[in-house]
Amino acid sequence: MTANFAYGASKAFVRIDRLTKRFGDVAAVDNVSLDITKGEIFALLGSSGCGKSTLLRMLAGFETPSEGNISLEGVSVINMPPHQRPMNMMFQSYALFPHLTVTENIAFGLKRDGMPKAQINARVEEMLNMVQLKRYAKRKPHQLSGGQQQRVALARCLAKQPKLLLLDEPLGALDRKLREQTQFELVNIIKAVGVTCVLVTHDQEEAMTMADRIAVMSEGSFIQVGRPHEIYETPSSRFVADFIGKVNLFDGVLVVDEPDHCEIDTPQGRFFVGHGITGTIGMSLSVALRPEKIGLQAEAPEDISSNAFRGTVVDSGYYGSFSVYRVDLAGGQRIQVAITHTERHDELYRRGEEVWVTCRSDALVVLIN
Amino acid sequence: MSTATSLVDRLVDRWGRLMVIGTPYIFLILVFSIPFFVVLKISVSTSNDGIRFEDLSTFNDWVFSFTASFQKYRFLFTDDLYLNTYGSSLKFATINTLCCLFIGYPFAYFMARSPVSIRPVLLMLVSLPFWTSYLLRVYAWKGLLDDSGTINSLLLSFGLIDEPIKMMYTAFSLSVGMVYTYLPFMILPLYANLVKMDGRLIEAANDLGASPFRAFWLVTVPLSKNGIIAGSMLVFIPSVGEYVIPELLGGPETLMIGRVLWDEFFSNNDWSMASAVAVTMVFLILFPLALFNKYQTDGVGRGSV
Ligand SMILES: Nc1ncnc2c1ncn2[C@@H]1O[C@H](COP(=O)(O)OP(=O)(O)OP(=O)(O)O)[C@@H](O)[C@H]1O
Ligand SMILES: [Mg+2]
Numbered sequence: 001m002t003a004n005f006a007y008g009a010s011k012a013f014v015r016i017d018r019l020t021k022r023f024g025d026v027a028a029v030d031n032v033s034l035d036i037t038k039g040e041i042f043a044l045l046g047s048s049g050c051g052k053s054t055l056l057r058m059l060a061g062f063e064t065p066s067e068g069n070i071s072l073e074g075v076s077v078i079n080m081p082p083h084q085r086p087m088n089m090m091f092q093s094y095a096l097f098p099h100l101t102v103t104e105n106i107a108f109g110l111k112r113d114g115m116p117k118a119q120i121n122a123r124v125e126e127m128l129n130m131v132q133l134k135r136y137a138k139r140k141p142h143q144l145s146g147g148q149q150q151r152v153a154l155a156r157c158l159a160k161q162p163k164l165l166l167l168d169e170p171l172g173a174l175d176r177k178l179r180e181q182t183q184f185e186l187v188n189i190i191k192a193v194g195v196t197c198v199l200v201t202h203d204q205e206e207a208m209t210m211a212d213r214i215a216v217m218s219e220g221s222f223i224q225v226g227r228p229h230e231i232y233e234t235p236s237s238r239f240v241a242d243f244i245g246k247v248n249l250f251d252g253v254l255v256v257d258e259p260d261h262c263e264i265d266t267p268q269g270r271f272f273v274g275h276g277i278t279g280t281i282g283m284s285l286s287v288a289l290r291p292e293k294i295g296l297q298a299e300a301p302e303d304i305s306s307n308a309f310r311g312t313v314v315d316s317g318y319y320g321s322f323s324v325y326r327v328d329l330a331g332g333q334r335i336q337v338a339i340t341h342t343e344r345h346d347e348l349y350r351r352g353e354e355v356w357v358t359c360r361s362d363a364l365v366v367l368i369n
Numbered sequence: 370m371s372t373a374t375s376l377v378d379r380l381v382d383r384w385g386r387l388m389v390i391g392t393p394y395i396f397l398i399l400v401f402s403i404p405f406f407v408v409l410k411i412s413v414s415t416s417n418d419g420i421r422f423e424d425l426s427t428f429n430d431w432v433f434s435f436t437a438s439f440q441k442y443r444f445l446f447t448d449d450l451y452l453n454t455y456g457s458s459l460k461f462a463t464i465n466t467l468c469c470l471f472i473g474y475p476f477a478y479f480m481a482r483s484p485v486s487i488r489p490v491l492l493m494l495v496s497l498p499f500w501t502s503y504l505l506r507v508y509a510w511k512g513l514l515d516d517s518g519t520i521n522s523l524l525l526s527f528g529l530i531d532e533p534i535k536m537m538y539t540a541f542s543l544s545v546g547m548v549y550t551y552l553p554f555m556i557l558p559l560y561a562n563l564v565k566m567d568g569r570l571i572e573a574a575n576d577l578g579a580s581p582f583r584a585f586w587l588v589t590v591p592l593s594k595n596g597i598i599a600g601s602m603l604v605f606i607p608s609v610g611e612y613v614i615p616e617l618l619g620g621p622e623t624l625m626i627g628r629v630l631w632d633e634f635f636s637n638n639d640w641s642m643a644s645a646v647a648v649t650m651v652f653l654i655l656f657p658l659a660l661f662n663k664y665q666t667d668g669v670g671r672g673s674v
Contacts, residue, residue: 083581083584087576093569108587112583
């Protein structure tokens with residue numbers, strides 16, 4: 001797959017051009033092109049081993065690309081060693097220097113630039129205030145909690161005012177609760193500083209909440225690049241739909257194809273989709289439907305010719321703000337339905353109850369396999 | 370019945386734990402403390418022939434008397450021979466330690482950075498010399514360094530020199546033999562330390578603008594401090610008291626404390642003097658080092674190694 005997600009030349013701050021990295025005969029990153037605009041937070045999202053870290057390490061200069069080019073503000077950095085690149089990376093497990101204090105860790109990069117001492121002190125102070133670690137300035141890394149270490153690592157990267165900030169699984173080492181809190185803090189700091197940022201994660205929620213744009217990666221290639229809501233609402237492939245959030249997928253064949261709508265016959269019944277596609281009648285494709293975009297009702301709707309299916313409730317799970325029902329459709333497929341609780345109530349539908357499953361035509365997305 | 374079992378359990382529990390904790394202590398007491406106190410006692414005992422000693426404490430007619438003689442110590446600190454020999458021992462041990470460090474560090478670094486698959490081979494090569502007697506290996510240097518030895522013969526036959534270079538029985542031959550013998554003791558602890566080093570720390574240093582060379586000085590070297598200390602101790606301490614190598618390769622100007630000890634014991638038959646020399650060596654050299662070692666290793670952060 002050689003999709004090109006590049007913008008026009010004028011907007012590119014970072015340009016990745018047909019970049020490939022092979023280890024032996026395996027391509028960890030395979031012919032990837034991408035433009036990143038200034039000030040953007042860009043997430044590389046994908047499952048383990050898809051090449052996210054390799055791509056990030058090529059940006060930082062730790063891996064030499066087999067082919068392709070990387071340029072920053074129009075200047076190729078491909079032959080620059082890591083210590084000369086105006087980018088800083090926050091490592092997956094932070095890689096703080098264990099023999100140096102928090103202050104010395106943050107000052108490390110500044111000293112390498114030959115900054116005057118007074119200026120270094122002022123800058124370190126500023127950084128410590130930003131990440132709220134002033135009280136811990138004299139501690140060694142092993143005397144800090146995971147969250148504090150993460151903030152030191154961030155301060156150490158940002159101290160040098162890099163043109164590009166690289167984050168490898170920035171929240172990977174934190175526990176769940178701290179993660180959610182830190183997520184927003186991190187974005188606030190990055191946005192306040194205004195630095196362009198590429199972050200790597202395998203957590204789709206993290207990518208969705210933090211990033212301005214996301215690249216979904218698989219086996220070294222980009223499958224889809226877009227804003228979080230684009231990727232969620234209009235996934236371009238079965239892989240993306242499946243990877244991002246929960247989804248019900250219905251396989252079927254195209255029976256009506258108009259510019260403003262199309263209809264698809266599946267074993268569960270007929271779907272009326274509110275957007276046109278470019279396809280031929282009779283071709284097989286699938287329809288994606290998110291659990292939270294499905295309605296349940298006890299009585300049959302007025303129009304049952306499409307987007308309405310009979311089913312039986314199998315079981316349900318209560319999640320506080322919403323409940324998830326599993327429903328067996330008359331056509332045999334089991335689907336998930338998420339119903340938000342707008343008022344306080346118990347189970348709406350009981351196990352074994354007959355229900356009607358409905359959805360709006362604009363909630364459906366057609367995926368060409 | 371149940372109380373009996375629990376009593377047995379408690380005894381086993383208690384004594385078992387004591388034995389596990391106690392064994393190394395018993396070992397240390399048996400092989401270190403007791404001999405040391407015997408030597409200490411001899412050093413302050415008086416004797417006519419140097420070998421049979423009077424008791425330090427007597428208990429006669431209800432009178433308890435305790436006599437210790439510090440005469441040997443006084444002599445030791447007034448005679449130049451002993452102080453000069455201590456100085457020379459320290460000098461050669463220091464030279465040896467520094468040479469081992471400068472040769473051993475790059476070696477250990479190279480080993481730790483080699484592919485995992487060839488590391489066992491390299492480790493084997495470092496410990497290979499231990500398979501031959503140390504005495505033979507030291508003696509073999511004589512064949513190389515002698516006036517009519519391999520090196521001089523080669524140089525002569527190539528016409529590079531007109532007469533043999535005097536290498537044997539000098540400070541040079543002594544140092545070569547010492548460095549050669551003690552090098553593995555420097556390399557192994559350094560290797561053990563360097564091989565555990567997190568490569569990402571070096572990358573982080575590079576990323577923050579340190580060239581590979583500076584990253585080495587600012588990160589690798591400080592983080593291998595414990596390995597440097599351990600290796601230096603392993604080399605320094607035994608080299609201070611080294612006897613065999615100076616005996617085989619050293620000359621008249623390379624007198625070391627081991628030689629003096631030997632002479633006092635076997636030539637002068639003055640066991641008290643020999644013991645005083647040994648005890649002074651322990652107090653003057655080894656205890657400060659042990660303290661330094663403890664202080665240094667405590668001071669390093671838990672996370673570092
Ligand atoms: N130094 C290397 N030598 C050989 N193969 C490598 C090397 N580094 C990475 N790979 C391979 O390249 C592929 C991508 O690795 P990469 O570390 O980029 O994955 P990732 O997306 O970061 O995964 P994770 O989420 O587990 O960190 C993997 O198949 C990996 O085995
Ligand atoms: Mg990774």
